[in-house]
Amino acid sequence: MLSVDLNCDLGEGYGAWQLGHDAALLEIVSSANVACGFHAGDPNIMRDVCRVAAANGVTIGAQVSYHDRVGFGRRFIEIESDDLTNDVIYQIGALSAFASAAGSRVAYVKPHGALYHAVNAHPHQAAAVAAAIRIADSTLAVLCMDDSEFARAAKAEGLHAVREAYADRVYESDGRLRSRRAHGAVIASPDGAIAQARSIVTRRSVNLWNGGTCSVLADSICVHGDTPGAVDLARAVRQGLEDAGVSIEPFVPSGL
Amino acid sequence: MLSVDLNCDLGEGYGAWQLGHDAALLEIVSSANVACGFHAGDPNIMRDVCRVAAANGVTIGAQVSYHDRVGFGRRFIEIESDDLTNDVIYQIGALSAFASAAGSRVAYVKPHGALYHAVNAHPHQAAAVAAAIRIADSTLAVLCMDDSEFARAAKAEGLHAVREAYADRVYESDGRLRSRRAHGAVIASPDGAIAQARSIVTRRSVNLWNGGTCSVLADSICVHGDTPGAVDLARAVRQGLEDAGVSIEPFVPSGL
Amino acid sequence: MLSVDLNCDLGEGYGAWQLGHDAALLEIVSSANVACGFHAGDPNIMRDVCRVAAANGVTIGAQVSYHDRVGFGRRFIEIESDDLTNDVIYQIGALSAFASAAGSRVAYVKPHGALYHAVNAHPHQAAAVAAAIRIADSTLAVLCMDDSEFARAAKAEGLHAVREAYADRVYESDGRLRSRRAHGAVIASPDGAIAQARSIVTRRSVNLWNGGTCSVLADSICVHGDTPGAVDLARAVRQGLEDAGVSIEPFVPSGL
């Protein structure tokens, strides 16, 4: 039987400010990318998200970021490798305490926002993040784009690199994600997202923006949590996959 | 043979700003209260201090604080219990990652600044910090003033409460520390600090400001790291204790 | 003809996080208490709110706070007088640049959250904030509770103290606001808020929680912007006052 993981960014509020739909999405996804306080998230939110994730059998991952709260981690920062390595260790450690308090553990790491884009293409930053993960806990998996600098850096550190693809983002002819700023970059219709998710899992390919298809190998499918209709879309993708005989399973088991 | 621990606040720089004398003091003390980024300290500093502490056989403790960097954690904050508990868990977790990366572990917790004073006297905050420590790791020891709210809260949570006394601070007739703002609160002379340290360990008492003595039970002696002459004073206290036949040993062994 | 000011807290988002309904409320109120970045607000938001306020003829005030973003300024901080004075000067200056860029000016100051409560009752903090306002610009008005420490401190600094009352909060028998944590503290129904607003302006009194009435002298009525239905309630209060022949006018004219 086919299975795939569903991952989503969660815990991205801050203090009095709410963002996204943590409780609802924690009933849908199998892996939670939990913000660690550098771009979003605070100790209260981290504790709550870890508790609910653990209760729901959702695997906990550290969604690590540049230290840029007002920019929500969306701005590239030209940071020294050692500084970046230590920033990532700090975040993994902080989240680990809450995961552990909930009877679970941090099982993987996924960079957020501008750092995600940077490690896909920027060898020094990719190496710095991969080193941080190995130093913090060499059993941690890494959630990354296939054929990226980050995937290579993770493997060079001996880490388990887990490939992800997107249900709700359009792919360009080179296999990369179409820029969010470009027309038509986002698949907003549940039917479209279901079709792409099924294609990724069952045919190991996606339709491209300019026509044609491209092979995609993915162990996890990312759904977004902060868009209008995010919950409905995520639920539809899950149901659509299950209706096609695909079970939703975390790529690393939840819990200890 | 008599022994006592020497503890000191360390890792209290931030970014480009330096404070104290971490490297020198890590050759003198047996326990390092390492700042965790809420009042001072950053990931680079935490990594460095943990590495040197581990290399020197110095036990690592989490020096947890209110979240108040510009105030250096010196201002009382009327914070909700859950918020404080989660802030402390976060700090312990972040430091644990660096201690672990250095082949060591966080072995104890000591509140910093205004939080230290608050937990001595404020039952709700004392309980919130003690709960955080038990939740993060119930094997952590707690460094605290004898006969304080915090000592009672730690014991109520089943934690090992380690009593500390001060070599370089004057005690009032009620057994409390004389306020830093008051005349004569600090013992600046090495001979004075040596005498008080020896008295604490060998006679289990201190001389009081107004004359007379008071019994003091302490497993650890705190020396300050941020005053002029701090290194010389700490070295003198250590040498003075060793000359009196007292060995300097961490109250919890360093390492795993 | 009777007139009164309507004031509301605005600009309380931060980075990617939104809060409240700035655009809608800037079409209803006559005075905008604009967050200055210490508890909420960032430069982008401050610029936008000032621009719309100026365009709509809404008077701009500085909503100053303790420096506590994760706590949204809702936690009392035991801060030294000089530190508080300088924090408030900083905030007034920052907002002034945006008000001026919009062709307007900061015309008054209103403390936020825990600082608002502190200056009502705490003479040192009240004096520190009043001193800051006088130092920053002695022509600034001060929005405050009648018969408060802050009103007295403002007058002692030669500032113009403007009294405010609440349309949507219940008053206790001593004339103070009923604690938000207490049952029945908030008037959620538009009719109730309209009735109280009319009573404040036309009869200079409010009905008390325990029955009876209390005289209230107010030049401004505060409506809240961050509750569900806040916009509808504010609009209802404005319309209800206008229907009773009360015009809505800022207590200090907008603009230069």
Place this chain on the structure above:
Amino acid sequence: MLSVDLNCDLGEGYGAWQLGHDAALLEIVSSANVACGFHAGDPNIMRDVCRVAAANGVTIGAQVSYHDRVGFGRRFIEIESDDLTNDVIYQIGALSAFASAAGSRVAYVKPHGALYHAVNAHPHQAAAVAAAIRIADSTLAVLCMDDSEFARAAKAEGLHAVREAYADRVYESDGRLRSRRAHGAVIASPDGAIAQARSIVTRRSVNLWNGGTCSVLADSICVHGDTPGAVDLARAVRQGLEDAGVSIEPFVPSGL
């Protein structure tokens, strides 16, 4: 009689952390680049530096930065133009309140660290900062490198661009500063710095790293405040210029 301005970065401590030698340098320089809280500086420090600057007849400038305290503003950030513009307006406004409180005013702006380097070469960021200055106060001067993107952007906004040169930094054959990371980039000897300062003012040229000379037009000479011996070097440069008949005068008069 020849004259030139001496400028220096000041007010770069934060909270409990000190940096540099503000009081001593404020007796030597004619223009103070005062940190505004985004990379360094806090309200207390800003107030103190402005007070002493005003008392000493030193002109006050806003040393504006990316929002990056832990990185001390030394890391390039790929920030949107509007975000950068508003960050700069905020900083100018905050400092203006303290300058005004001291009976003086902000007379010019100088970007700090990575932003300084970015605006020399990066047209979008140069334009964003120049726009901010014009919006905040179009009478503000701009301290910049000659023939830089920032100088051009400032002129395009109608601002007065003041050229600066360095007494203690070596110039490459292309007229740019030798990278601080390269061997021999800094002139540490007072005699060397005096010679270069005199050459800049009296011969309008500097000796280059690879031999030869390059013409330099500068209305201000920058001396550094954060290096060991900074005060002695700055004092030597001032004395050396005065001994050569050059008077030290701010390029914009201090005060109102």
